[in-house]
Amino acid sequence: MQKPIRRAALLFGLVAGLTLWQSGATAQYSETKPEEQKPQAVPQSGPDKGVGETVIVPRPRSTQPSRTPADQDRPGQEETFRFRTDVELVSVSVVVRDKDGNFIPNLQKGHFRVLEDNVVQEVQRVEAAEAPMTVAMVIEFSDLYWEFLYDTFQAAYGFVTSLKPEDWVAVIIYDMKSQILLDFTRNKAAANDALNQMRIPGFSETNLFDALSDVIERMESAEGKKSILLISSGVDTFSRTRYDAVLKLAQSSSTPIYAIGTGQAVRLWYEGRGYMSSPGGLTFLQADNQLRSFARLSGGRAYFPRFEGQFPGIFNDISAALRNEYTLYYRSTNTARDGKFRKIKVELVGPDGKRLKVVDQKGKELKYELTHREGYTAPRPVE
Structure with missing residues (x-):
């Protein structure tokens, strides 16, 4: 007792x-605040805004979330999210750090190579703004x-x-x-x-x-x-x-x-x-x-x-x-809607197509690692 x-x-x-x-x-x-970095462009808001839908609203797992036109902001109402589903455009968020955990900035679209199931994909755009x-x-x-x-x-x-x-x-x-x-x-x-x-x-x-x-x-x-x-x-x-x-x-x-x-x-x-x-x-x-x-x-x-x-x-x-991640977008060359898992690999490459060499201010080469999700599941045919 x-x-x-x-x-x-x-x-x-x-x-x-x-x-x-x-x-x-x-x-x-x-x-103790995160280190401030000067962003290339700072959006005025977060994800797209709308009224009436949020990610937390319960929904049946067997159905897709509804896609409604974007509503205009209404005075006196709290902002909520509008969601978009695009099964063709694939996004991959990538964090690049050196061996000491420092983030590597100023990477451009040409520095990234994306492979899906070992097939090179064309990167359409890269977003790095905070x-x-x-x-x-x-x-x-x-x-x-x-x-x-x-x-x-x-x-x-x-x-x-x-x-x-x-x-x-x-x-x-x-x-x-x-x-x-x-x-x-x-x-x-x-x-x-x-x-x-x-x-x-x-x-x-x-x-x-x-x-x-x-x-x-x-x-x-x-x-x-x-x-x-x-x-x-x-x-x-x-x-x-x-x-x-x-x-x-x-x-x-x-x-x-x-x-x-x-x-x-x-x-x-x-x-x-x-x-x-x-x-x-x-x-x-x-x-x-x-x-x-x-x-x-x-x-x-x-x-x-x-x-x-x-x-x-x-x-x-x-x-x-x-805040320092790069978001890569590409359209998969595999158009099959088979519901299978597709493995993603992201690499940094130089103009010669070989592994990108990153150096510090003293010219010393830095070891780095990329962190990103391992892949995604392809959509299934719509019945």
Whole structure:
């Protein structure tokens, strides 16, 4: 009897502490801002605007999202998104970094070579201008690992505080099922109010695969520099969606997934005292690998912070990656509507067609890597 009472008392204490911590979060994270870069052209708004549709509005999976004419902005109404589906034009978001993690700027269309199933494609245009971010936050909020909740709140509140005024954010939480706390908005206060609804978790399930697959599908029609921020232990309990099915969705998605693994410090404490022996230790290793796979296949990154001081750097890295990415567009030479997966490879090439050589200000050659999604699934015939 004492153990449940003690656990409840600790949980209430955690919530109270987080409430006090939140009041100082804005000042803490505003001190560390992403590095400002001069964009080539800054759009005045994010993705195309319209009235009446948002990415979070529930829709049947068996039907395509409706395509309505763009509505004119109406005074007194909050901006929402209009979505466009173009099955012929393929877009690939590419992040180019050197070995130290610095972004390589000023690349032009001629520097990129795209191969689809090893067939060279003609790049029609490359967009590199800074634009507002569109981020769907998917947050595990369950009683399964209540000890991890501090990391959860650190990541959620801290990321919202790091957003710029023109960025869009939505908040989705999940345990046994997912729940939309907030549709896309630029209002940080509204986002924090949504996070404030996360008080006492009600269930001990973490159906990660169901929640993530649902959000991936919803985000496909969104435009702009979009991403999913997954804040999770990486553990799935009883999802109806299989792991391999989520991997396929992530692999073919145009939305990169940035994952923050929670509970690393708590796990380290338990490991040091011999409490993380099998099978518990293997469960968390598998969970970490799942988060890494979601991020890698979709063109994002996974982070596993052990210390509070690491969070601002993570937020800066995610923001900088989205703001410094190149978006490539091409029309596939494969016109078959067969529903098959098509593998994408992006390379940097020089005028001679060989691998592009990148040097620093001193003329020293830099090693670099490209991050992008692995491919996409071709459309099927319309019946």
